[in-house]
Amino acid sequence: MITCRIILPQQQAQEKDRERRTMSSAEPIAEDRAPRGDRPPSQLRQLAAASIGNAVEWYDWYAYSFLAVYFADQVFPKGAGNSLVPLLSTFAVFAVGFFMRPVGGLLMGAVADRRGRRAALTLTILLMGGGSLLVALTPTYTATGVLAPVVLVVARLVQGLSVGGEFAASTTFLVESAGPGRRGLFSSFQYVSTTIGQLLASGTGALLATLLTERQMGQWGWRIAFLIGALLSLIGLWIRRGARETLPQALDSARANTPAAAQRADRPGLFEGLRRYPRQSLLICGITAGGTIAYYTWTTYLPTYAQVNAGFDKGDSLTVGTLSLVFFALLQPLGGMLSDRVGRKPLLLAFALGFTVLAVPLLHLVTDAFLSLLLVQCAGMVLLTGYTAVAAAVNAEVFPARVRAAGIGFPYSFTVALFGGTAPYVGTWFEQAGHPGLFPWYVAVLCLISFGVYLTLPETAHRELER
Template sequence: MSQVVAKNLPVTNHFRQVLAAGVGNAVEWYDWYIYSFLALNFSGQIFPSSDPTASLLSAFVVFAVGFLLRPIGGLLVGNLADRIGRKNTLVLTITAMGLGSLIVGLTPTFASAGLWAPIILILGRLISGLSVGGEFAANTVFLVESAPANRRGFFSSFQYVSTTAGQLIASGFATVLVRSLNEAEMSSWGWRLPFFFGAVLSLIGLWIRRGTQETLEVAPEAKRPGVFDAIIKYPKQTLLIVGITIAGTILYYTWTTYLATYVPAGGVTSQGDFLLISTIALFFFMVIQPVVGILSDRIGRRPLLIGYSAIFAVGIVPALFLLTRLGFWGVLLVTMLGMLVLSGFTSISAAVNAETIPTHVRSAGIGFPYSFTVALFGGTAPTMGTLFKSWGVPELFGWYVALLSLISLAVYIFALKETAHKPLPE
């Protein structure tokens, strides 16, 4: 049996690599987050119910369903990136995201199309979920493989710089709409505008990504990796990525997605005010990513991972309590502190994952376990929080998040070795 032979190609224009990956990634995640920010506005149009909580829950179930395709996208599209290269795969994922965004924007209301309305919405989110799963798989390795050996943490941080840029555009757009349009206008047509804008942005990302350099070279005579090679041949690394990701993903989606509905529902902070808070906090989050990434290149990955998970394991319950009782400035402070702590994971997750899996199966080896964990714990965060609320015990959600933080903390302490100052595994 022939052996897989793959190596990383040298990169001459690092700035262009980061820009191309970042712009496309921002477009991908803009679409993903505009859905969560405006779920309150369109859920009643697509999922009519006498109970607003039931309509919102249905919209978040669709949000979670989109996550179910992320592991499949991570595996299939990730394997494609290991076979045909990172660049071509990234062009494919940004095209699919634009299509998914356009479908959601064109979704008819339940009143005009009946059951076809939620079916069309689900189709759009499934396409988005598939492309986002593949996006992370290819984009993660593309960024890290483009980096000099001593700056992988710094380059890795731009994964969430660009993700946050997409969120900022989504949050800013949603804030302008909510403050400019009345409730009836938002529910009837206003919520559609950001999805049409997302489809246009995808074309820009597509154009930029076509000018990148490939980072993977597979020898012509080499056997191309199979779809399941990464899982079968590297089971320990697969499980390790799951453990690394559990806490980070539940905390990330709690802080950046669920709070958009949790905090306004508390009755102290309005939706418009929290969207403004979210925009400010996300900008702060984006700016500090490279700083924390550089720090990890100096002191290593493990200290940051242990620190963020320990702080959230202790602090998530009181933080959620305070967010529903403080005014504007108090909520802003708590939100920004959470963003700062969370950077211990987000700024280096791409580097840690890439430093765990060999080159020839790196995209699929990261894409499947990471996306599976995100689908299971991150994508369900808004749904779980809403379920706890519907059961009359919203405070239990914080304890659920704390438990998951403890699981990853144990992985960081007992299973993860330091990889910051070692070469990427070939």
Template sequence: MKSKIAEESHVPAVERPYRQIAAAVVGNLIEWYDWYIYSLLAVYFAEQYFPSDSEGSLVPLLAALGVFAVGFFMRPLGSLFLGRLGDRYGRKKALQTTVSLMGVGSLLIGLSPTYAQIGLLAPVILIAARLLQGLSTGGEYGSASAFLVESAPPNRRGFFSSFFYLGATAGNVAAVGSVALLSGILDQAAMESWGWRVPFLIGAAASLCAIWIRRSSVETLTTGEAPSGSPAKSGMFDFVRQHPLQTLQVVGMQLGPSVAFYTWVVFLPTYAQITVGFDRAESIRIGLISLIFFWAVVPICGWASDKVGRKPFLYASSLAFTVGTVPLLGMLSNSFWSLLVVQCAGMAALACFASIASAVQAELFPSRIRVLGIGFPYALTVAIFGGTGPYIATWLIDSGRTSLFSWYIAALSAITFLTFVSMPETARKPLED
């Protein structure tokens, strides 16, 4: 008789789901922690890589943030190359590669010499590290989304899908918390000298933990015989040639949420500060409260979508931003409750979409092109629309046309709503092999 341990070693992924969830969420948390600490710490290390000149003290910071932007341009490329890896050789291999690249990038930044030590080679190393991290982030979404949904029992794909954004948001909070803690312990001089390196080195070490956890997960690619080493036969752009409608649907369904996500999760505190003079410290506290609210709502929406279907939640999210963005942003005032209501209302609408986005997108494509089909149109849409949202908002405010930004979000959300109308209900549809 086989031992219980021997039997468990061959248990299918669906029968031990929480190992799969841990592999996706822990790696995703570390991915987004490493991605965001750069922007939080740039103010401390900018002058060590881009010395200031007589033109102005903001030149080093602008240069460092420019390097941050370079990483966004690499995300579509990462989604292509690492998506190809995930579809041919397995989701595990792609997920281990993404977190490895992110860890190497953080290690390079944490240990890199400064401009005073090696001259122009210092910013070159910094740029190379961010390019690696951009590739990593680009490959993570499609691979982790496919992995989570394929790991789920057929009646729980929405619930499993919700863990993607739980991990990503936890990474954002961990980044803010680590920088806040370190800057509270060390003085300004110590932070600028060496303290800024610590979070990067922590991220690099944590990546090793994520690699180990992901290594112990179970492969979910059922076609292509990935575990035996015989790759699936598919071209890099088969997802466009064979599923053009589904590819466009991924783009359409990301238009509104991409801008709304970066506005409500990242930019809204700043938006409130520059439009109604809201207190900076208080806006950050409200931001943290809204993230906790988001964490609570996301898994509930994912669970409920498995019961009643995906489309009610997709309609609710897109309609909320189509008809609600203008009045919501218009009601902002210099009041704690005003910003809290606006932020939580937006986060509730985002949760309806974010909780099931991975499941809906995974349900559109067959297994052999699922990672590419999800990852590339997502990365391209987020890079073009999501990443530019705060810039467009700031430009419109500066030009005296603040209300146009609300209408911009509403218009994109209307396109997203029409995209959802064109899509079938997929909650009870079997995943295509």
């Protein structure tokens, strides 16, 4: 027997009304809410939310390296007859912060893969602001003894945790927000915003060095930069509240009204990226090794390298760093757009080969002349763009969305900690040991290793991003 159900127009309207009420009562995940009404953010707004917050993050991080020469004597005691001991100790703390980055990359990456990209971005900027405030309030060694370096180490550990997760979350967020054929362009804003953060830190340091005497800078002036960083973190937090979630699984679960228990069961494990994709994890390490040593040498350590090895003026070195960073930021979108047309691989190969051949002669050209340092730094920036403009896209294209943030976060941050974070310390150590000429060769060898890795990479620029 076949039973037919006849639905009258009035009943049909009532059922549709009940269905609408049921759907409206389903609470969407917080990360998927649009900032105003029901209209989702545009790609430009997504780009701004990631970039501005990232710039604030990196201002806080880089203020430390740019101002280390001023507060080293305040926090660390001098060694007997050796004026480099406080600076060396300060850069050792800089390296310690980097070794928290793999932990941050793993933990914050897991948050981004399990709870959404926006949740991770919110947490990282809160941690960075707190760490910056703690640096600003660090007591002096004269006043508190060993407590001073302990407070500084804790602050850098917190910031290292934050910045390790920031790259993983913001990289995935930027690339997933990009439209077809624009992943390279969006990827380049990872380093545009990073560079803006460096510019703010370098510019603030240069301005303070101009307005204050060296004695004032050493006593209290350096603290102003870190207080500014803590305030900027609050602004970055507010801007990121307008971002829209890009994690496909989170969006799909919300749209399908998936029960919370089922969502939790479907979330990836903490080490799933490493366990299921070991080859991709090693590939991230190889991609990053040469890029990170070149990046931190040219954008962070070079002013200090010029001071220590060529007697360059402290204030002038900050000014040179600021000018070269403006040039670097302008290059990034051009490199990103070029990679969308010709592919990621040609840019990576040009970068690695260029630094393998030119790192040693370029660093040996650094003298105490203003123009010398400016030309060397800008020349390195041109080569470096081949890596920085495409790094975010290349990394994101290696992993599927389910484990993308954590999959990138741990191996990338581990490699950066091992080679990038130790660059200032290694360079200063070579100088103290009486072999400053070895550091350029150290940079060249790591770039040669990455060149070999780039040769094996498949081209991913024109493939669809794996969900």
